[in-house]
Amino acid sequence: MRLENKIKDIYESSKTKLGEYLVDTSSRILFYVPTIGVWEKFVAGMENEEVLKSRGMAVLVNAVGVGKLHTLCRKYLAKLTKTDENSSPRRKSVVDFASGLIVGLSSYSAVLYLADVSLQEGLTAMPFAMAFTCLSGNIYGRFNDWYRQKFNFPPILNK
Numbered sequence: 001m002r003l004e005n006k007i008k009d010i011y012e013s014s015k016t017k018l019g020e021y022l023v024d025t026s027s028r029i030l031f032y033v034p035t036i037g038v039w040e041k042f043v044a045g046m047e048n049e050e051v052l053k054s055r056g057m058a059v060l061v062n063a064v065g066v067g068k069l070h071t072l073c074r075k076y077l078a079k080l081t082k083t084d085e086n087s088s089p090r091r092k093s094v095v096d097f098a099s100g101l102i103v104g105l106s107s108y109s110a111v112l113y114l115a116d117v118s119l120q121e122g123l124t125a126m127p128f129a130m131a132f133t134c135l136s137g138n139i140y141g142r143f144n145d146w147y148r149q150k151f152n153f154p155p156i157l158n159k
Contacts, residue, residue: 020153025067027147031140033058036108036129044125046117054115058107061114066107073099074141074156085159089138092157096137104133 037055040046046054077095078084108129112122133140145155 016153019151020071020148021068023148023151023153024071024144025062027144028067028070028140029059029062030147031136031143032133033062036125036132039128039132040121040125043128044121046121046125050115050117050121054111054117057111057114061107061110066103069107070099070103070140071144071156073103074144078157083157085155085157087157092141093138095157096141097134098137100133100137100140101130104130108133 033055036058037051040054041048041051074095077098081091081095083091083095108126112125117125141156142158145158148155
């Protein structure tokens with residue numbers, strides 16, 4: 001009976017982890033991929049093919065772990081700074097800003113490299129992507145928490 005319960009617990013735990021991974025990954029893809037694509041097209045001057053390649057790479061980069069990494073970074077920074085759902089909006093914003101900067105810088109650099117965009121286009125697109133990721137960090141954080149709740153997973157900072 002004990003072995004059966006352990007196996008059931010392992011199964012349930014892995015099912016939960018996979019579900020959280022899928023929810024966090026799709027949350028980040030839905031929030032960031034289209035918006036940054038619009039910027040790449042109309043401000044950075046990328047051609048349609050480059051934008052499609054970049055956005056495809058963004059989906060791929062997020063799917064291999066960046067979506068979940070963003071949530072884990074939020075959790076870690078919240079724990080490190082003792083920020084929770086009862087903390088001030090300003091404190092939550094700092095956690096979301098920092099996690100957006102950390103994850104956004106690394107992931108968007110990888111996206112631009114994999115998409116093989118020109119240096120000039122990359123230098124035009126990168127500052128906006130970083131600014132957008134950081135400044136929208138709190139909006140994304142609230143979206144991610146709301147989205148997680150829709151799939152019955154606990155929010156990170158906002159109930």
